[in-house]
Amino acid sequence: MSDYSDIPPHINAQTPLAPIIRAWEIYLRDQGKSPYTIKSFISDLSLLAGYLPPDRAVGDVTTRELNNFLGWLQHGRGVPCSPKSLARRITAIKAFFRWLHQNGRIAADPAEKVIQYSVISPLPQVLTPEEEQKVLEVAEAHRRGRKPDARPYTLLSLLLHTGIKKGECLNIHRNHIDNSNPEAPFLFIRYSNPRNRYKERKLPLSQAWMEAYQEYLEQYQPRDVIFPWSARRLEYLLEDIGEEAGLTKHLSFDMCRWTCALRDWQSGTEREQIRQKLGISKIQWREIGMKLQRLAESTTLEQTPQDSQVER
Template sequence: MSAKQLPLFPHEGEHALTRQSSVSEAIAPFQHYLRLEGCSPHTLNAFTSDLRLLCEYFGDELPLGEFSTTSLTRFMDWIEQGRGIPCSRKSYARRVTTLKVFFKFLRNEGVLPHDPASALVQRSGSAPLQPILSEEEIGRLLAYTLSLRLAPKPDARPDLLVRLLLDTGLKKSECMALTPDHIQRDDPSAPILIIRHRKPNDIYKERKIALDPDWLTVLDEYLEQYHPPETIFDCTARNLEYVLRDTATGAGIEGKVSFEILRWTCAVRDYQRGMDLDEMREKMGLSRISWRETSDKIIRLAALQARS
């Protein structure tokens, strides 16, 4: 079997899905599909939880082939109004997404002749856009971190952290896991950051991101000052959040600097510079499923910034 003809089930001995299979029987192969798509454990758990709600509402005996747009709409009405548990706009939107991804998967695998979830409407409205930094604010932020590097008691950590996040868009967890071995310095004019994951199953998620050569100078200053024994940032994630908060205060942009804000700022800047969308997705380490909504937000943010 070729790499493009992956088996429907991750384990041997399981029966192939048919129109008569139940939702419960489809969960394991659907999880396998999500892993192949590069979905995070959080996304996988959320989608699985949503499908178990589907089983709760319809019972576990309803065959996959008997689902219709009408019955799925009735299910979403129950989620929103009849379940007795508040459903936020964000949760509602995610559950609609779960149904769309799940039934599209079944349709693409030939289990169903049509996709009953394709006509479901997202009635919750667009999610709010993540705030990002303007170029003027970025300039003020970097000017302040540079002043800390050049102070009588120099501190390179704020400059190192801010530049890293602005250039790479790393997630907080990825930033905390970095070691000097993640940085390829064979060619000082074109250093590469390699994002590795500890779990063997996540090896296919490893990716390479180009670094600003000048960042290596800041890194060397930082290593000389802090002497971290293993990971580059030998402190808690909360401590780095305080570093970002204090840096924002010093630059006069209180409340506008965080891991998430710098990650989105990096993405919008990459888009404005003409980076290919698929290259951006790989740089951010997102699955194709997650990228659909994220890329739309990036494009909208770039358009808003262009008009401001």
């Protein structure tokens, strides 16, 4: 049985690409794909439609034409096409024609034999243990200052210890934090879209964080959403902490997430446990795990000369 939703009945092998692309956009939206993914995929397929003859029926598109199109993107279009963009465009083409084939609208999938390029983007920046300590000390100083402000510490410590994404952080409601068992409080990451239920998870919270959180609640009294500010406002808050700590790096949600994951990796946490903590699929984990391995190795190499000098 197909995992793909029904395609409008008027679409068949003789239909040109343009109206099918519009139907696919609706399908992607119904599947809960991110607006960024939808915009990128539709743009990629629109490029293909513009490359092929305008009257070309979708059932007549060949593997050779798809490969020629990809070659044109790299060498004939006159616009730079990075390896990452190329890999995404191949993914879009494969998903589009697979959707049509698995729903019986085309007899064969011309994209099946198109070679998929796997591209690993550059390694993300992470905080060293010393830098992590510095930013936490800055946040703690605000919490203990003359005019106590627990918000910097509550936000930063939560990100560094749970590894949650920016969107997940912005969607935390008060009832997502469960302290019914004071010995084992936890954060419940929830998603409204049923297709994202696999990302839902319970993340343990420390007693130290719960204390700061209670102070934060008393100071800001959020009604429902824990951090009722825009993403950009919270990003500024993290940037301010980083600058105050003297970082040359750009402290961000993403940096905190990768720092958390790398710390777990280096501490010997089971790989599957890290994957579940991050709330990512096994397919996504392939690249994330490779990056964490490379980050761990690069960190070890950076520390080795210093360690060797100390031993001498």
